[in-house]
Amino acid sequence: QMQLVESGGGVVQPGRSLRLSCAASEFSFRSHTMHWVRQAPGKGLEWVALISFDEDTKYFADSVKGRFTISRDNSKNTLYLQMDSLRAEDTAVYYCATQTHFYYYMDVWGKGTTVTVSS
Amino acid sequence: EVVMTQSPATLSVSPGERATLSCRASQSVSTNLAWYQQKPGQAPRLLIYAASTRATGIPDRFSGDGSGTDFTLTISSLQSQDFAVYYCQQYSNWPPITFGQGTRLEIK
Numbered sequence: 001q002m003q004l005v006e007s008g009g010g011v012v013q014p015g016r017s018l019r020l021s022c023a024a025s026e027f028s029f030r031s032h033t034m035h036w037v038r039q040a041p042g043k044g045l046e047w048v049a050l051i052s053f054d055e056d057t058k059y060f061a062d063s064v065k066g067r068f069t070i071s072r073d074n075s076k077n078t079l080y081l082q083m084d085s086l087r088a089e090d091t092a093v094y095y096c097a098t099q100t101h102f103y104y105y106m107d108v109w110g111k112g113t114t115v116t117v118s119s
Numbered sequence: 120e121v122v123m124t125q126s127p128a129t130l131s132v133s134p135g136e137r138a139t140l141s142c143r144a145s146q147s148v149s150t151n152l153a154w155y156q157q158k159p160g161q162a163p164r165l166l167i168y169a170a171s172t173r174a175t176g177i178p179d180r181f182s183g184d185g186s187g188t189d190f191t192l193t194i195s196s197l198q199s200q201d202f203a204v205y206y207c208q209q210y211s212n213w214p215p216i217t218f219g220q221g222t223r224l225e226i227k
Binding site for chain 2: 061109
């Protein structure tokens with residue numbers, strides 16, 4: 001089964017940027033839609049964004065629209081989340097996840113990377 | 120946006136007993152409903168998709184039911200490793216994809 005490993009988290013000041021990466025272990029990465037889902041401390045899951053296998057389709061949650069960008073490099077089996085104009089409320093564990101099928105539920109998840117936005 | 124509401128927020132059940140968790144959608148999602156289990160410090164794990172289909176490797180003590188707006192996840196004969204937080208997620212009307220707020224299943 002595909003494994004996903006996120007990286008790039010850290011502590012960043014409000015208004016600054018951060019780029020998260022998610023490396024996939026299998027070639028089949030390039031066939032699948034990918035998602036970012038986040039979880040603020042002590043809170044539930046919040047879907048953030050998705051990107052289709054060919055990058056033709058991208059969607060974002062209203063809470064990040066216009067500030068976050070999602071992209072992928074299929075030659076490197078890697079997913080990205082560019083986060084600009086960060087706010088305190090973006091503080092969360094960010095998970096990448098994939099759907100290895102047609103429907104939009106997530107069957108493979110990474111372990112997550114922590115983003116803390118604080119001055 | 121489809122709002123997913125889970126109940127109860129916390130459920131206390133003894134090991135070996137049955138647990139029933141509920142999830143309600145603000146509009147019909149047909150059977151486009153998934154359930155996830157999350158343990159502390161871990162990523163979510165897919166349990167159920169299409170409202171009632173168990174994901175690969177999920178024990179048959181986990182079962183899902185429902186369609187339209189009302190769904191249940193039942194765990195028969197609870198084992199110690201089943202105590203966790205459970206989330207439902209709809210994938211019928213998106214974006215956005217939406218999750219319920221979670222039900223914490225704790226040992227009684």
